[in-house]
Amino acid sequence: MRSSTFSTLLQGVYFVVIGVIVVLLAKASFDSYVLNILMQAATYAIAVFGLSIVLGLCGQINLAQAAFFGIGAYAVALGTTDWGLPFWLCLIMGMVLAFVAGGAMGMSTLRLGGHYLAMVTISFQQIMTLVMVNAIDFSHGPDGVGNIARPSLFSTSQSYLAMSVAVLGLVGWIVWRLKTTKLGRAMRAVRDNELAAGVAGIDVFRTKMTAFAICALLGGLGGGLFAGGFAYVSPDQFSFAESVVFLTMTLLGGVASPIGSVIGTGLLILIPEWLRFLKSIPGLYLAIYGVAVILIVLFMPDGIWGFITKLFARKSPAPPVAEALTLSPGGSPDANDAVLEVSGLAKHFGGLKAVDGVHISVRRGSVHALIGPNGSGKTTTLNVLSGLYRATGGRVMLDGVDVTSLPPYRRTMVGLGRTFQNIRLFRSMSALENVIIGTERPGNTAVGRGHAAVEARALAALDFVGLAPRANELVTSFSYGHQRLIEIARALAGNPTLLLLDEPAAGLNSTEKRGLHDLLERIAAFGLTILIIDHDMTLVSEAADHITVLNFGRRIADGDPQSVLRDPQVVTAYLGADD
Numbered sequence: 001m002r003s004s005t006f007s008t009l010l011q012g013v014y015f016v017v018i019g020v021i022v023v024l025l026a027k028a029s030f031d032s033y034v035l036n037i038l039m040q041a042a043t044y045a046i047a048v049f050g051l052s053i054v055l056g057l058c059g060q061i062n063l064a065q066a067a068f069f070g071i072g073a074y075a076v077a078l079g080t081t082d083w084g085l086p087f088w089l090c091l092i093m094g095m096v097l098a099f100v101a102g103g104a105m106g107m108s109t110l111r112l113g114g115h116y117l118a119m120v121t122i123s124f125q126q127i128m129t130l131v132m133v134n135a136i137d138f139s140h141g142p143d144g145v146g147n148i149a150r151p152s153l154f155s156t157s158q159s160y161l162a163m164s165v166a167v168l169g170l171v172g173w174i175v176w177r178l179k180t181t182k183l184g185r186a187m188r189a190v191r192d193n194e195l196a197a198g199v200a201g202i203d204v205f206r207t208k209m210t211a212f213a214i215c216a217l218l219g220g221l222g223g224g225l226f227a228g229g230f231a232y233v234s235p236d237q238f239s240f241a242e243s244v245v246f247l248t249m250t251l252l253g254g255v256a257s258p259i260g261s262v263i264g265t266g267l268l269i270l271i272p273e274w275l276r277f278l279k280s281i282p283g284l285y286l287a288i289y290g291v292a293v294i295l296i297v298l299f300m301p302d303g304i305w306g307f308i309t310k311l312f313a314r315k316s317p318a319p320p321v322a323e324a325l326t327l328s329p330g331g332s333p334d335a336n337d338a339v340l341e342v343s344g345l346a347k348h349f350g351g352l353k354a355v356d357g358v359h360i361s362v363r364r365g366s367v368h369a370l371i372g373p374n375g376s377g378k379t380t381t382l383n384v385l386s387g388l389y390r391a392t393g394g395r396v397m398l399d400g401v402d403v404t405s406l407p408p409y410r411r412t413m414v415g416l417g418r419t420f421q422n423i424r425l426f427r428s429m430s431a432l433e434n435v436i437i438g439t440e441r442p443g444n445t446a447v448g449r450g451h452a453a454v455e456a457r458a459l460a461a462l463d464f465v466g467l468a469p470r471a472n473e474l475v476t477s478f479s480y481g482h483q484r485l486i487e488i489a490r491a492l493a494g495n496p497t498l499l500l501l502d503e504p505a506a507g508l509n510s511t512e513k514r515g516l517h518d519l520l521e522r523i524a525a526f527g528l529t530i531l532i533i534d535h536d537m538t539l540v541s542e543a544a545d546h547i548t549v550l551n552f553g554r555r556i557a558d559g560d561p562q563s564v565l566r567d568p569q570v571v572t573a574y575l576g577a578d579d
């Protein structure tokens with residue numbers, strides 16, 4: 001069965017199951033204890049879905065989900081009581097408010113990451129709690145808000161619960177699908193390798209901001225439904241402690257799938273209920289609860305659902321037959337036409353002049369080698385060219401565009417593609433998914449519209465490097481040499497105007513090196529412009545049309561291979577580097 005047919009079938013089954021559950025819930029009559037637990041689980045799980053996006057897909061920490069949950073809850077609470085607005089309008093208002101606040105919080109990721117970002121989210125959480133407690137005229141303070149209205153169509157608890165579960169099912173489906181959309185892939189790329197994501201053409205900042213905003217939106221939705229479900233809200237329900245609970249639910253079930261979120265949420269609501277009989281001994285209940293959570297996280301690092309899916313891991317299906325890869329170099333091959341024009345480029349690290357006033361002109365359709373002893377500034381040059389480092393001085397013109405101060409993804413849009421000296425693949429993804437991200441480079445004119453075209457081109461690129469039969473395998477299962485080829489395929493799939501290769505032969509054995517040499521010749525045959533760093537003199541002298549030599553960050557020679565390699569300064573630099 002084709003994987004797309006299978007996926008359609010699975011989705012059909014999913015909606016039928018959700019539909020049956022919703023109808024059964026609407027017809028059932030639970031006692032209020034069961035109803036409350038299910039209501040809490042359903043609304044919490046929606047907020048946990050949000051966290052599974054920001055943390056699971058995008059790898060960002062958010063310790064303020066209870067605050068966003070509170071924004072949604074208070075919008076419905078105050079809106080339906082004090083302001084007399086309809087329930088649905090209040091629900092949407094709360095979601096919009098949370099979305100905007102989440103996006104604003106995501107903005108801090110521009111300058112902050114890791115622990116600092118965590119602190120910003122905690123601060124936001126505390127501010128929201130202070131507002132809820134102290135803005136008494138507005139929020140009713142610590143007393144909270146009661147008599148919250150439900151929509152007339154779902155006025156009974158039973159029907160309201162059924163409606164909430166329907167929303168949960170719908171959101172779960174969206175979250176499930178998100179992973180394999182362009183946005184979801186971008187989020188996973190950012191999580192796996194932020195630098196490589198930027199270089200592959202992903203706007204890292206906007207991706208993170210979007211993840212935070214969507215996470216907050218789902219928090220607001222869950223909170224709004226919670227308020228209607230319980231008809232009463234108070235500030236302590238949306239405190240920092242609750243944010244930690246949300247985070248634990250997310251990790252406990254496993255971030256990789258919405259099913260994990262539901263399992264985590266359900267367990268963390270149920271465990272305290274199961275341990276209720278211990279309440280007579282103060283503290284014991286909390287201790288057991290804590291130990292249980294720690295044990296689960298310790299022995300199932302991918303969460304409960306991650307653990308289960310690993311037990312039943314299917315062998316990845318073989319991909320369909322690949323088409324031939326096309327590469328269109330663009331522009332007219334003209335002797336004076338430079339794709340890359342670097343002038344006076346400098347990059348200083350404090351007192352160290354890693355790159356110092358370098359000029360490089362790369363002619364369209366040529367293979368241009370950048371060589372030099374270890375530490376001479378080659379990688380640093382490439383990092384400045386691709387925007388990972390900001391130039392201390394000089395100018396970089398790419399295909400007629402001044403890219404000197406553009407972020408990496410914008411340069412990629414103009415037509416830059418690169419590989420890294422220390423391989424940077426998206427490690428949680430398959431080879432094909434890695435190359436799909438390269439194919440999705442904004443500005444890639446070599447690919448048609450629609451996912452099928454994107455996937456076909458990615459497969460063609462993998463086939464070009466000889467790895468199409470293993471397209472669906474995880475990149476970590478490939479050898480070092482093959483990972484390098486996947487990286488090259490990822491760059492090629494984007495049909496770059498200029499391909500930067502940083503020591504592609506490093507770490508390869510002699511057979512792999514020969515294979516790489518052939519590959520480079522096949523790429524060059526398309527007329528693609530290549531700037532390659534390498535140590536291997538035979539490879540360089542055979543493959544390159546033009547060589548630039550660096551030593552101590554300065555250009556010491558530039559010209560055709562024969563004359564450059566005979567240049568006394570170059571010979572001395574290399575002999576000097578050997579001892």
Ligand code: ADP
Pocket residue numbers: 349352354372373374375376377378379380381
């Ligand atoms: P190559 O690729 O030619 O071997 P590099 O460009 O990696 O050399 O390094 C050039 C010099 O810049 C080296 O002295 C290296 O230690 C230094 N360098 C590179 N990156 C950094 C950095 N991020 N911070 C400080 N120094 C750096």
Ligand code: MG
Pocket residue numbers: 378379380421503
């Ligand atoms: Mg290097």
